[in-house]
Amino acid sequence: MSNESGATLTYAEVGATAGTLPQGYHHFTLKRRIGSGRVLFERAGGEILAYRMQKGTGIFHGASTPTAEVGTLLTVRLGVGPLAITAPCRVVYLLGESDRSGFAYGTLPGHPEIGEELFAVEYDAADDSVYGVVTAFSRPGAWYTxxxxPVVRALQRYIAGRYIAALPTSP
Known part of the structure; x- marks a missing residue:
């Protein structure tokens, strides 16, 4: 994995996936029920921090730490063969709340998009439901994106669905 530790994030609104998404970007949130129970919530939260969402889609390329930490450098590889693009990111925050767990990463120079993406699991105590959540804001960072x-946006939504499908589930 290349060393972009000194690279600056490509956007100013660091941490915005934790609240109000900034103007000037494409926004999306995908939230799907994956099952029920605190045990599933805890297990899925641990899996997210171990990059299960990225690994489960087959796009995980590498990370500078075995589990997500603020500052972790992470790369995903989009495409196949010589046409593949390695997209560098940095973990910008962790979620460690009683009913929300996960992390967000932001784009570094060389990523085809500019923005941030949150990968999380949420527990709803009202009905014991557990949800996988992907929230992002982005805009093109390269001529080809x-x-x-619209094709790039559709691909982002498709991959977000695959991220959530990679999480453990329960009936």
């Missing part, structure tokens, strides 16, 4: 427009 700008050119791809």
């Amino acid at each position: 700008r050119l791809g427009g």
